[in-house]
Amino acid sequence: MESDAEEAAAGAPGAGRLKGSPELTLDADMREMAKTAAWSVSSCKAGNGVAALRDDNLDTYWQSDGAQPHLVSIQFQKKV
Numbered sequence: 003m004e005s006d007a008e009e010a011a012a013g014a015p016g017a018g019r020l021k022g023s024p025e026l027t028l029d030a031d032m033r034e035m036a037k038t039a040a041w042s043v044s045s046c047k048a049g050n051g052v053a054a055l056r057d058d059n060l061d062t063y064w065q066s067d068g069a070q071p072h073l074v075s076i077q078f079q080k081k082v
Contacts (some may be wrong), residue, residue, distance in 0.1 A: 012075045035078070035082055036076075037057065038078060038079070038082070039076045039077060039078050040076075041055070041056065041059075041074070041075070041076055042074075043055070043064055043066065043072075043073065043074050043075070043076045044066060044068060044071070044073040044074075044075075044079075045066050045067050045068030045069075045072070046064060046065060046066060046067055046073055047065045047066070047067040050062070050063060050064055050065035050067075051064065052064070055074070
Protein backbone atom coordinates (compact mmCIF):
# COMPACT_ATOMS: atom_id res chain seq x y z
CA MET A 3 0.00 0.00 0.00
CA GLU A 4 1.12 3.52 -0.60
CA SER A 5 2.58 5.54 2.24
CA ASP A 6 0.70 8.54 3.61
CA ALA A 7 3.23 10.83 1.94
CA GLU A 8 2.68 9.17 -1.43
CA GLU A 9 -1.11 9.37 -1.03
CA ALA A 10 -0.89 13.04 -0.11
CA ALA A 11 1.13 13.94 -3.20
CA ALA A 12 -1.28 15.88 -5.38
CA GLY A 13 -1.39 14.73 -8.96
CA ALA A 14 1.02 11.87 -8.38
CA PRO A 15 0.66 9.03 -10.88
CA GLY A 16 -1.58 6.34 -9.39
CA ALA A 17 -2.84 8.62 -6.62
CA GLY A 18 -5.86 7.02 -4.96
CA ARG A 19 -4.88 3.58 -6.24
CA LEU A 20 -3.62 0.75 -4.04
CA LYS A 21 -0.24 -0.58 -5.15
CA GLY A 22 -0.37 -4.18 -6.32
CA SER A 23 -4.12 -4.01 -6.84
CA PRO A 24 -4.79 -1.91 -9.94
CA GLU A 25 -8.48 -2.84 -9.94
CA LEU A 26 -9.02 -1.27 -6.49
CA THR A 27 -9.32 2.49 -6.20
CA LEU A 28 -10.02 4.79 -3.28
CA ASP A 29 -12.62 7.46 -3.93
CA ALA A 30 -11.97 10.99 -2.70
CA ASP A 31 -14.30 10.43 0.28
CA MET A 32 -12.60 7.17 1.36
CA ARG A 33 -9.56 6.58 3.61
CA GLU A 34 -7.32 3.56 4.16
CA MET A 35 -7.96 2.51 7.78
CA ALA A 36 -6.40 -0.98 7.87
CA LYS A 37 -3.12 0.34 9.28
CA THR A 38 -4.89 1.47 12.46
CA ALA A 39 -6.39 -1.95 13.22
CA ALA A 40 -5.16 -5.03 15.06
CA TRP A 41 -5.42 -8.04 12.71
CA SER A 42 -5.58 -11.69 13.78
CA VAL A 43 -6.53 -14.99 12.17
CA SER A 44 -8.02 -18.12 13.73
CA SER A 45 -5.17 -20.23 12.40
CA CYS A 46 -2.70 -20.26 9.54
CA LYS A 47 -0.18 -22.40 7.76
CA ALA A 48 3.45 -21.37 8.20
CA GLY A 49 4.19 -18.35 6.03
CA ASN A 50 0.51 -17.72 5.23
CA GLY A 51 -0.61 -15.58 8.16
CA VAL A 52 -1.62 -11.97 8.65
CA ALA A 53 1.51 -10.61 6.92
CA ALA A 54 0.73 -12.59 3.77
CA LEU A 55 -2.90 -11.49 3.94
CA ARG A 56 -2.03 -7.78 4.18
CA ASP A 57 0.98 -7.40 1.89
CA ASP A 58 0.69 -6.00 -1.63
CA ASN A 59 1.88 -9.22 -3.27
CA LEU A 60 -0.91 -10.88 -5.26
CA ASP A 61 1.05 -14.17 -5.07
CA THR A 62 0.74 -14.42 -1.27
CA TYR A 63 -2.41 -15.15 0.71
CA TRP A 64 -3.78 -16.25 4.08
CA GLN A 65 -4.30 -19.98 4.35
CA SER A 66 -5.99 -21.36 7.42
CA ASP A 67 -4.79 -24.57 9.04
CA GLY A 68 -7.29 -25.60 11.67
CA ALA A 69 -10.87 -26.41 12.52
CA GLN A 70 -13.66 -24.47 10.83
CA PRO A 71 -14.87 -21.79 10.90
CA HIS A 72 -11.81 -19.94 9.60
CA LEU A 73 -11.84 -16.36 10.83
CA VAL A 74 -10.08 -13.07 10.16
CA SER A 75 -10.58 -10.59 13.03
CA ILE A 76 -10.02 -6.87 12.58
CA GLN A 77 -10.25 -4.74 15.72
CA PHE A 78 -10.06 -0.97 15.97
CA GLN A 79 -9.32 0.97 19.19
CA LYS A 80 -12.23 3.30 18.55
CA LYS A 81 -15.33 3.38 16.40
CA VAL A 82 -14.44 4.12 12.79
